[in-house]
Amino acid sequence: MSNLHHQPPASPFVPFSPIQPGIPTSTPPLSSQKTPQLGTSNLRFASSRKSIYDRHLNRTQRSELSKASFSFLFSEMIQYAQKQVSGIQDLEKKLNQQGYSIGQRLLELLLHREGRSAKREVRVLGILQFVAQTLYRHLFGKPADGLEKSRENEDEYMLIDHDPAVNSYISVPREMSQLNCAAFVAGIIEAVLDGSLFPSRVTAHSVPTDQFPMKTVFLIKFDESVLEREAILQQ
Amino acid sequence: MVILSILILNKAGGLIYQRDFNEGLKKLSSNDYLVLAGTFHGVHAITSRISPVPGSGGLEVLESDQFRMQCFQTLTGSIKFLIFAEPHQPNIDVICRRVYELYADYVMKNPFYQIEMPIRCESFDKHLAAYIKPKQ
Numbered sequence: 117m118s119n120l121h122h123q124p125p126a127s128p129f130v131p132f133s134p135i136q137p138g139i140p141t142s143t144p145p146l147s148s149q150k151t152p153q154l155g156t157s158n159l160r161f162a163s164s165r166k167s168i169y170d171r172h173l174n175r176t177q178r179s180e181l182s183k184a185s186f187s188f189l190f191s192e193m194i195q196y197a198q199k200q201v202s203g204i205q206d207l208e209k210k211l212n213q214q215g216y217s218i219g220q221r222l223l224e225l226l227l228h229r230e231g232r233s234a235k236r237e238v239r240v241l242g243i244l245q246f247v248a249q250t251l252y253r254h255l256f257g258k259p260a261d262g263l264e265k266s267r268e269n270e271d272e273y274m275l276i277d278h279d280p281a282v283n284s285y286i287s288v289p290r291e292m293s294q295l296n297c298a299a300f301v302a303g304i305i306e307a308v309l310d311g312s313l314f315p316s317r318v319t320a321h322s323v324p325t326d327q328f329p330m331k332t333v334f335l336i337k338f339d340e341s342v343l344e345r346e347a348i349l350q351q
Numbered sequence: 352m353v354i355l356s357i358l359i360l361n362k363a364g365g366l367i368y369q370r371d372f373n374e375g376l377k378k379l380s381s382n383d384y385l386v387l388a389g390t391f392h393g394v395h396a397i398t399s400r401i402s403p404v405p406g407s408g409g410l411e412v413l414e415s416d417q418f419r420m421q422c423f424q425t426l427t428g429s430i431k432f433l434i435f436a437e438p439h440q441p442n443i444d445v446i447c448r449r450v451y452e453l454y455a456d457y458v459m460k461n462p463f464y465q466i467e468m469p470i471r472c473e474s475f476d477k478h479l480a481a482y483i484k485p486k487q
Contacts, residue, residue, distance in 0.1 A: 187460040194462035285460035287472040292463070 173228060180257075187285050194286075194297060204292055208299040208319070215303025222304065223311040226250055236312075240273070240338065240346050243312050247305055248275060255304070256281050271343055275305070275334040283330055296320040298332045305334060315339040352440055352486050355418060357450065357479070358384070358433040361467045364392025368470040372483050376418065376435060391433065395422065414438060423447035430454070446483075453478050 159167050197210035227234050230250075237243040248260040262276035280298045288295050298320035306318040316338045323331050355375045359368035366388035371378070379387070391410075399409035413420040421443045423432040432450055434443055457475040458464055464472055 184456075184460070191460055191462040198462070285456055285474065287457065287461055287463065287474040289463050289471065297462075 173225065177229065183281065183284070186282075190282055190297075190300070191286075193300075204295045207295060211297060211299040212303035212306065212318075215300040215305075216307045219304035219307025220311055222251070222254070223308045226254060238345075239349060240314065240342065243309060243314050244273060244275070244336070246312075247308055251305070251308055255301070269337075271338045271340070273336045273338075275336060277301075277332050277334070278328040279330045280332045283332065296322045296332060298334070302334050305336070309336070309338075314342050316342070352442065352446075353437045354446065354483050354486065355435040355437065357435070357483075358388060359454070359470065360388050360392055360431040360433065362429040363467070364389050365467070367468065370476075370479070372480075373487060375437065391422075392431070395424075395431070419443070421447060423451065425451065446486075449482060450479065453482065 159169075161167050193214060194207075194211070197207055197214070201207050201210050235242075237246055244263055248263045252258065252260045260275050261278045262274075264274045264276065266272035266274060277298070280301060282301060283297055286297050288297075302318040302320040306316060309316045309318065316336055318337075319335050321333050321335060323333050325331055353375070354372050356369070356371040356373075358366060361367045366385050369381075369384050395409035397409075399407065402409075408424060409422075411422050413422075416438060419436050419438045419440060421434045421436070423434070423444065424430070430451075432447055432454075434447055434450070436443055436446075453475060457478055458470055458472050461472050461474070464470065
């Protein structure tokens with residue numbers, strides 16, 4: 117999912133170095149800056165010389181993805197993460213990071229697609245409705261199954277999914293029973309909340325019931341800044 | 352349509368799954384099941400070679416008056432599903448295909464399953480039982 121080669125793009129500016137009298141400093145001319153060639157970048161170009169950036173953003177709005185394709189890719193993502201970390205907490209954190217980069221881009225895309233009627237959410241309930249309805253509908257084709265406010269803590273909310281699609285084919289072995297691979301979806305939700313300026317921590321917990329053995333609860337814990345702002349806006 | 356038991360063999364002929372659904376077959380020890388699987392794997396290989404019809408697969412059906420055993424081999428040749436049922440049952444291959452489908456879903460898409468290892472997937476057991484039990 118993430119680009120393995122983390123090379124920062126070459127900057128056109130030379131780092132500032134103190135000027136010493138009598139010694140000429142060299143500044144490479146800007147024209148020697150390498151422009152991205154068609155052959156060297158990872159970007160794919162069709163025969164019409166168009167890349168993915170030239171496509172209309174709404175082109176794939178109605179398209180669907182096969183659950184099997186996603187399940188195989190997701191299975192590989194989990195195995196990849198498992199090789200890099202040891203421990204369930206770290207594995208969930210890695211999945212969360214994988215989802216985080218998706219959520220950041222998804223927020224921008226969904227707000228762009230809303231168009232004129234897009235409203236910037238400033239209230240907690242507003243952004244949670246956006247996540248439970250719009251985001252969930254985009255990801256899974258149906259809204260989330262429930263949204264609850266915790267009675268013990270002011271800053272905790274719970275988003276309920278009776279049968280997360282990402283977990284449908286995964287059976288966690290007994291020694292890792294605390295793991296919930298919906299940590300990936302929790303990462304997506306966390307990025308959407310962070311991007312809308314509601315800093316928070318989102319974790320996924322399995323709460324199997326008789327009726328819904330795969331039921332998952334996403335625990336959303338907001339930062340204090342969010343609560344303070346909400347208190348002010350309440351008045 | 353009474354299914355007695357299901358065995359799954361991997362590419363090397365080792366037993367990776369065994370489950371009884373009904374009485375009617377003698378209970379063997381786990382070692383005996385491994386021997387049974389290995390023997391069948393060998394017999395299957397031999398029969399595919401000595402067949403008078405060119406290009407045929409190996410042994411598919413073994414029927415006696417007490418039971419009927421059907422073998423379904425996947426296109427990739429790596430997995431064999433052995434279904435033991437009561438004799439004179441039609442439509443065992445429908446069951447074979449459905450078990451293959453469940454295998455492709457709940458075992459292959461499971462990130463915690465290592466290929467060719469014994470199958471320890473809860474969802475596979477659950478869905479298999481839910482599919483087979485109503486048929487008894």
